[in-house]
Amino acid sequence: MLKNKNIKKTRSGFCTGKSFLSSPFFFLFPFSFLLFPLSSPLSSAILTVKQDGTGDYTIIQEAIDAAAMHDTVLVWPGTYYENLHIDTKPITLASHYLSTGEKQYIYQTIIDGSTIKNSVIVADIFPTGVTGTICGFSIQNGDARYNEINFPIDYNGVGGGILLYKANMVINNCVIKENLAYAVGGGVAAWYSIVQLSGNSICNNNSYLFGGGVWAGGGDYIEFDTLQLNSIYLNHSICGNDICKHFETVCTEFRIDTFTVAKDHGYCLYNYHSTNATPVFDYTLLVNHPVIDQFDADVYVSPLGDNDNSGLKPDEPLRNIWYAMTKINPDTNNQRTVHVMPGTYSPSTNGEIYPINARSNSCLLGEDMNSCILDAEQSWFHYSTHSRSYALALKKLKFINGNSFINDYHTYSGSIHFNWSCYNIALQDIMIENCIGLDAGGAKILTLDWISLENIHTFNNFGGFSLRTLYTDQPIRYAIMARNCSFLNNSYYLDMYGSGGGYFCGDVYTQIDPLVSTTSGMLVCNNESRDFWGGLEHLSTFAVTGGINNITNVTVADNVNKDDLPGAYSTWENMTSRVYNSIFYGNEHPSIILSVQPPLENPGELYIDYSLIEQGLDDIWNQQNFNILHYGVNNIEGNPLFTRTGDHPYQLQANSPCINTGTPMYEEGMEPPYIKEENGKYILYTHELDTIHLPATDLAGNPRIAYGRIDMGAYEFADTTVNIMKRPPKYLGGKIKVMPNPFRHSTAIEFTLLKEGRCVVKIHNLNGHLIKTLLDTFTVPGNFNMRWHADDDYGNKIPSGHYIINVIFEGENVGSVKVRRW
Template sequence: MKKNILIHIFMLLVCGLLFSNIITVDQTGAGDFLSIQEGINSAVDADTVLVHPGTYFENIDFIGKNITVSSLFLTTQEEDYVNETIINGNQNGSCVRIMSGEDSTTVLCGFTITNGSGSPWYEGCPSHGGAILFMDSQTSIIACNIFGNYAEIGGGIFCRNSQITLSDVDIIGNYADGGGGISTREYSEIYFDQNNLCNIYLNYAGRGCEILKAYSSPAMEVYVDTFTVFEPDAYFIMSTDTFAEPLNDVTMHIQNAKLTPINSDLYVATDGDNNNNGLTEDEPLATLNYALSLVKSDSLHPNTIHIKNGTYSRSLNNNFFPLCTRGYVSLIGESMDNTILDAEDLAMHLFNYHSAINYTIKNITFTHGNGENSFAACMFVNVRSRPNNFINIEDVIITDFTCTGRRLLELYNVDIYMNNVISLNNHSPTLRPSSSNQPEIDILIENSKFCNNDHDPSNGTVYQMLLGDSSFNPKNATLINCEITDNNSYQSEYPVRCSGIYVKYNVELTIINCTIGNNTSPNSGGPIVISSEGSGSSINIYNSVLYGDSPSEIYIDNEYSDNPASVTIQNSLVDGGCEGIQNVHTWNEVYWLDGNLDTDPLWQNEGEFPYMLTENSPCIDTGTLDLPDGIILPEFDLAGNPRISGDTIDMGAYEYQDSVVSQDIEIPINKTDINCYPNPFNPTTNIKLKLSESGIIKLKIYNLKGQVIRTILDAYASKGLLNIVWNGEDDFGRKVSSGQYFVRLEQNGNVIISKVLCLK
């Protein structure tokens, strides 16, 4: 049937040849011209430019002419001519541009179109349409192979304010930041021939791997012979409204699928092969893109892509960035120092927009990302109004980013847990979380270092880490055991600069055992700033060292007198003391409590850990263990030494190591609480109970259906700390499946519930 329909189209086109001028292009010199563009330049409306076999390293433009450009497939119907007549864009822009009002008589037929890099459709905009860029035109594309092209938007085809028909077109193996196969914008329609079916598969992008459709384009109905999978989700097809909420207005008619999704962990290695099954370390896949397309996203059965040591990049092994991450699919490297994702200053690394998250990124070094014309330099996540989403980032290094204009991590509307994250030697701000579409978010950053970073003042950012946004939704942030040192904020038109943490609306920030030093900002500012938009925000600082920062340690500039901000400091060393804190407005409060110091902390100032304390440091044994409810101190300091040594805890992120480590330090407990770590877990998690009173306690695990699957404890317990290990089994000794569970503690009529996630 398909062949008969093609013959029908062929006959119509051949009839057209009888009434048009035929211009031949042949690289051997036997035709009218040697290049396709020369043929187009000499043509007039209704002419046909007939191209003989060969590879044409060109970037052709129809320049408003309503003509047919075709290989000898047009006159012979021999499919070999499609493969033998190649338009190679030579990474010099779009291979084909049809963007000057061409009408519906315009036809492109019978070519292989490859190696395009897209073109801007106005000065300074990102590249669009790696293979073909359509604007303000109506065109039919017939019997073309489109593969191996790249653009920032629309790796294969980009269509703006145009109507195009695709007949027997293969769009395979193209990649983009957005819309790996096809991207539409404004009022654009794509008609898929229902008889001469297209193939669209294994294209890659940070959003919309196969299709990215703009809200302004009408609903799309796609007819294909082969698509990547039978049931594509938002990873493959993205269509959103003006608020970036899913429209679900792309209807798919798929006869065959290239891949069968695998609901299991997968393995990737630099010496892998995408023909392997990917199910074991001995049969790894070759690329992360392929693994992400193959793995199944399943909330009831979270999966992990395991990444072997090695460097993964576009030039080395065809790993294209950004990767479009998938909900409930974690990326875990073999080791944080030796599993390296190198974006080669071409793109950001990871992207996830308005789909579920709930995954872990672990044991990876991210380097050489680029956020120009993008959403972030390293990682962008935004689930918008989807509730109950989190992201865990553990044992990760982010280094050597030289981009401008974007933060490294833009993480919106998700709860964030960061542990052992090192941001080092970057020319970009590090972190910007947001809760504009969520009623509240929680951020916990532990055992992490933000060192020797700066940023370009031309991009308008004034901070290294932004907490808060223009919404008044609460943000609860806690930093424990972190180092923020040697960061620089350059001079700019903004009067207040921040070399560390910049706080806006309605943030409750708790800083415990952190070392903040030798950061510099011009004009006003410092490493901790409550901005002019810091309405209702509060900062509570315990056991921390703030020293050697310029021009001050803490700067408070909240302009909302009806909703003042506050800073509370206890058992901490602050250079300049209470008087050195710059409080611009009288309505904002500074609470200088007991145990604070204003003196030199006597850091080591050399070696692997220059901010460790020396033996005569005034910070030794001067901290407090009377900490806010729910705080669980880490077992080790930033150097890997026991967190408590000597009589009590020290100030700062590094504990001076006495010869004797104290084992029995009484920690005051004023409120009963639960803390589970690790979370997510596999196969066990520690359930740490802080009991503020004695009595009968009942500790049970519930599944999402509200069913009790495990009773861990039903007994009397004394006031204090209690640590219980759950081995991930139910009451019958069966391992529980991946998914979310609830830990329920009942004592003396009071109930506390904590969520844990099992990831396998």
């Protein structure tokens, strides 16, 4: 507060009658920082701030409000819990370091922004060609995630410590630490501003997106003093841990005293193009003292470890994943692995800092996804990287409690956010649970190349689709492959945010979409969606919108829409989609949509074969009848008879009509679709003879083809009372053939034995009870043919249903075939 309204402001130098250039403070400003000297120095005044009441003011902001352009606000030591706004008038804001050159004043004069959630200092809208100064403070605990001062909404999330917007500024000899911005510039953000940095220490700041320490953008320039060097280290972000600069903001040389690493390739220092944040390497980085020594090796990390350990062996692990990722030396040839040892990695347990910035050509590898847990504790999402990163892998990990929700203005993912175009991404054995993100409740992955997803499971996530995979920008191989994944109980957020839903693959702009997507073995159940965008991909909980979409053994069941709108699965015009061996049941009706988007040019085609569609053709909506539907006579309707119990409630009951009714195994002369066994793997050939490589097992670990013919849905029925053989063993020459299958009155059984010995052929029901023994004798090698007349050992006709024919040789079950009697 102003102590004496009659205090006269001295208008010459700093109370000395001298000009600024001859003042005792001039030695603190090197020549390189006189590009914009304070103008009209003879009319400037000094306003003092002292907490004991002996100065002009006790509150810094009141002194700033009272100051005129070019005045100096001189602050005495103390901790000032304020969030400052320097509005339209360049001034000098300084501690006693300015007048004495004594560094203790930097640490004793603290501006702490923790009282409200805003930047510590905001300076904006200065007159053109005039520069202000901030000198000699510790600036800490800013939190620019929200806007609790009436600033424009564009300021939200920008500049945790200092935000400059159209305000040229000299920042010198400040300690800027422990500030947070959820968008850009954890320590300093210079937006359409010329910023000159001299002798500062900028450390331990965090920006969730760009520039953990410093961010500069808008086309002006940022200058790092080459005499009084800055130290910028151990800051955190996903694009430029320490420094991030838009390429139009001029700075060709970064000469730093202390920096996080000595060698960098877009990790701690990121210079980006406006198009998809593409990195541009048109600068030089010169570092005197790196904080972290890097090496060319894999590293180990444990929540019980220590960052002072070597990290090179399991018994010498580092403590933090972010630290381990930083230790890896940039390497374009060899993928490096961060071994994540069992335990929980969270802010409260081991001081983990999220989001973790992934290096190119790196693999984050756990031991088991149930024991290696990344818990963000609702602080932000877990994992991301910068644009054009490549060879990224995540394996055997569980991600829980991520939360990127700020408001409906900003949309990010809840857990994994690869929102910039990347190359060659692989996720395997990953679980994502209880995360919140409007762009994707769990993970969003954009690729220029290909994405491989295997054994991915999302549960109870909120916001957008729980997993979104898209290609963008001039793709190279344009392939997305998903195998044995499940998406359960995901929804929109707070009844009004995000689309909800399970799995999205492709892109809504399909006119020139060359994406090839393959989905094999997927469970999409009990998800909720809502239409927040007006497009059918947001009505659907399972949307696959590539140019060519091959889908097999998908169970899409019990999904609902907030407004009872139709659609569980959608595809679009100008696409070819093929669905095999799948189940659509218990969804909003019609559950399958062939949608259109003007202008209508090229119709899409949808093939559905060997699948259960609950209401048959009535369950398919072909909008304007524009697209072409190929609906096979081999499809069935009705109830698939899920077990509804245990860890896998969407497994099939023993009497399910989906058992042994999927795509048949190849017989000579057969037209596609069919399945072949080649080199020990099962391959489904589509109508156009494209191939889908089937996983070896289903979601429960059962053989993908258990009894000679694949089932419908994500699960293969397997009776644990019967020994199911995955492959014919050495005693059997080829497969056991049963024709016809299904049958009504009788069926022929053929097989070849390679050795002599006792052979028994038995038939069991699915409960394991013996029905009939067809053969029990000593045999010689050769071909064997027999016929079963649908009877038991007593000559009684058996009821309709599924049965298993077992060939037992020398006491070993050498082959089994599942058959069905109508």
